[in-house]
Amino acid sequence: MSAGRPVSATQWIFGREPLRETAERLRAAGYDGIELSGEPDALDLAEVRSVLDATGLAVTSICGLYTPERDISHPDAGIRAGGVDYVKRCVELAQEVGAKVLIVVPTAVGRVAPVGAREQELELAAASLAEAAAGSGGEVAIAIEALNRFETYLVNTLEQASELRALAGSPGIELMADLFHMNIEEADVVGAVRAHSGTIAHVHLADSNRRPPGQGHTDFRAVFAALADTGYGGALTMEFLPATANPYVAASLDVSEDVKSAAAHAAIDHVRRIREESSAVR
Amino acid sequence: MRFAYNTLVYGDEPIEQGIERLARFGYDGVELVGAPDRLDAGSVAETLARHGIAASSICGLYGPETDFASSDAAVRANALAYVRSCVDFAERVGAEAISLTPTACMKIRPEADVATELGWAVEGVRAAGEYAGEHGVRIAVEPWNRYENYLINTVAQSLAFVERVGLDSVGCMADTFHMAIEEVSSADAIRLAGEKLYHVHFADSNRAAPGRGHTDFAPIVAALEEIGYGGYISFELLPAAGDPFLKLGGDEAAAFFDPYTEESIRYVKQLAA
Numbered sequence: 209m210s211a212g213r214p215v216s217a218t219q220w221i222f223g224r225e226p227l228r229e230t231a232e233r234l235r236a237a238g239y240d241g242i243e244l245s246g247e248p249d250a251l252d253l254a255e256v257r258s259v260l261d262a263t264g265l266a267v268t269s270i271c272g273l274y275t276p277e278r279d280i281s282h283p284d285a286g287i288r289a290g291g292v293d294y295v296k297r298c299v300e301l302a303q304e305v306g307a308k309v310l311i312v313v314p315t316a317v318g319r320v321a322p323v324g325a326r327e328q329e330l331e332l333a334a335a336s337l338a339e340a341a342a343g344s345g346g347e348v349a350i351a352i353e354a355l356n357r358f359e360t361y362l363v364n365t366l367e368q369a370s371e372l373r374a375l376a377g378s379p380g381i382e383l384m385a386d387l388f389h390m391n392i393e394e395a396d397v398v399g400a401v402r403a404h405s406g407t408i409a410h411v412h413l414a415d416s417n418r419r420p421p422g423q424g425h426t427d428f429r430a431v432f433a434a435l436a437d438t439g440y441g442g443a444l445t446m447e448f449l450p451a452t453a454n455p456y457v458a459a460s461l462d463v464s465e466d467v468k469s470a471a472a473h474a475a476i477d478h479v480r481r482i483r484e485e486s487s488a489v490r
Numbered sequence: 491m492r493f494a495y496n497t498l499v500y501g502d503e504p505i506e507q508g509i510e511r512l513a514r515f516g517y518d519g520v521e522l523v524g525a526p527d528r529l530d531a532g533s534v535a536e537t538l539a540r541h542g543i544a545a546s547s548i549c550g551l552y553g554p555e556t557d558f559a560s561s562d563a564a565v566r567a568n569a570l571a572y573v574r575s576c577v578d579f580a581e582r583v584g585a586e587a588i589s590l591t592p593t594a595c596m597k598i599r600p601e602a603d604v605a606t607e608l609g610w611a612v613e614g615v616r617a618a619g620e621y622a623g624e625h626g627v628r629i630a631v632e633p634w635n636r637y638e639n640y641l642i643n644t645v646a647q648s649l650a651f652v653e654r655v656g657l658d659s660v661g662c663m664a665d666t667f668h669m670a671i672e673e674v675s676s677a678d679a680i681r682l683a684g685e686k687l688y689h690v691h692f693a694d695s696n697r698a699a700p701g702r703g704h705t706d707f708a709p710i711v712a713a714l715e716e717i718g719y720g721g722y723i724s725f726e727l728l729p730a731a732g733d734p735f736l737k738l739g740g741d742e743a744a745a746f747f748d749p750y751t752e753e754s755i756r757y758v759k760q761l762a763a
Contacts, residue, residue, distance in 0.1 A: 320732025358637030358732045392671060393696060393730070395703050417672055424674055451672065453598035453637045 212483060215476055216241035216268040217446035222468055223459050231263045237472040241268040243445045246298040253304060268443035269309040269410055270302045279316040280336035281329040281362055288336060295340040302348040309349050309410045311384060314372060315362045322361060329362060334375035341378040349409040351384035356392040364393045366404045373407065382409035387426055391416040398430045405438030412447040420448045420471045422478030429482050446475045491762050493755050494519035494546035494724035499746040501738040505529060509537050515752050519546025521724045524576045531582035545585040546722040547689055548576050558592035558614040559607035559641055566614050573618040580627045587689040587721065589632045589663055593641045600640060612654045623659030630663035630689035635671040643672045645679035652686055661688030665726065670695040670705050677713035684717050691726040692758065699727055699750040701757040711761050725754040
């Protein structure tokens with residue numbers, strides 16, 4: 209699905225399925241790319257290159273997975289160093305596979321309260337981001353992701369992500385917009401996209417109930433219009449999931465092949481339909 | 491339409507102050523926290539009468555010790571005893587409904603298999619419902635979003651549960667914050683529940699006062715009118731936190747007292763006009 213921003217899907221939502229199967233599924237559904245899970249130690253780069261060659265998919269981005277030992281705002285210096293080291297290795301992975309964006313969540317996913325004081329942890333996150341960005345060479349944007357209140361406490365809105373970005377103060381640190389989380393946290397979803405358009409480097413798409421776009425109540429026509437108006441040139445990456453509380457557990461559930469393919473198709477078909485409508489209008 | 495406000499968000503403030511505030515801002519009812527051990531029914535009833543305001547409902551609190559789906563029979567028995575004590579309290583203060591979610595808040599995965607747990611929950615809620623019916627009180631089964639429980643997330647699931655319970659005294663509940671996450675259309679969900687909709691919570695998409703998020707309340711109010719909903723619309727607003735109870739005493743809670751109490755009823759009354 210060329211013409212316009214590339215459409216990809218994030219690898220981790222397909223669970224433990226081998227990369228090649230996920231990539232084949234996405235290629236068959238007409239995707240342009242894939243967002244690789246940030247597991248530098250688990251990925252076989254030769255296999256990744258072989259899969260990309262075989263399918264013609266690009267790697268749009270790397271999705272960092274922020275487990276408790278990868279927490280860049282944690283007051284424990286050892287945990288924090290582990291987080292920073294992880295982010296750096298993901299930046300290297302992005303460089304290896306030609307991805308332009310690495311997603312960073314500035315706490316562990318699921319940490320819904322500060323260990324100490326929020327202000328201190330925000331400062332620690334900013335310092336960690338600045339340190340990681342120093343090694344990115346400007347080729348890979350570090351995109352701060354705001355998750356909803358039930359998955360993190362530190363950064364829930366694009367405005368808070370923007371504050372953290374300013375506090376870090378390094379080039380190469382940007383924001384990302386995730387439409388599922390924004391449905392819960394933003395008072396005005398489209399308004400937030402427009403307000404932060406200059407710094408949005410990446411976009412995750414799932415509907416209001418985290419199903420594929422088109423199966424909830426989010427108005428993607430208005431979202432895409434705002435992205436187009438503001439000159440967004442990055443990828444649109446699908447991140448749909450079953451309705452469970454822990455997203456990483458959700459990904460490990462047994463979901464049939466049919467359901468995975470149906471969701472991948474439904475998601476891109478909704479995006480395609482809106483694009484066709486809007487180009488017909490023009 | 492009749493309006494109430496859930497005093498849960500007033501935290502440790504003495505209930506007399508909350509009742510006075512709601513009467514002052516033109517509310518018809520007060521939603522009381524289901525804590526019969528901490529609230530004196532006689533004194534609450536007296537304060538309500540003095541301010542000319544009713545008790546609308548009881549907000550039940552469901553934790554690990556009051557879990558209708560627990561695999562521990564003693565916990566299930568305790569959940570039933572707790573709801574019966576809420577029924578007694580509701581009867582004494584004149585509240586019409588008790589909210590009930592048949593598992594523990596923040597329990598996000600089953601201990602046994604879901605079918606078994608639902609069976610236990612139906613049995614327990616039926617016993618609670620029979621007791622409630624004998625005392626002229628109704629139970630409203632509330633779906634919470636996926637992050638707050640795994641068992642009942644949508645109105646359709648609540649309705650299926652209520653149908654299994656099979657009592658006039660047990661119906662559904664709809665909360666617009668949870669619905670903004672879980673329902674494709676909140677108005678359709680309300681229409682689905684129809685005459686089995688016994689209680690309603692309003693909060694905006696971000697759990698702040700209606701008008702402060704992006705939920706369109708006009709079709710929701712229209713759906714309530716369409717089904718002839720005769721219960722209360724009770725505002726349940728909570729701070730933006732994974733565990734809102736941690737923030738109830740904090741600085742961010744200040745908005746939930748006078749400011750949100752005043753603007754919530756004004757905003758929705760103007761829609762319903």
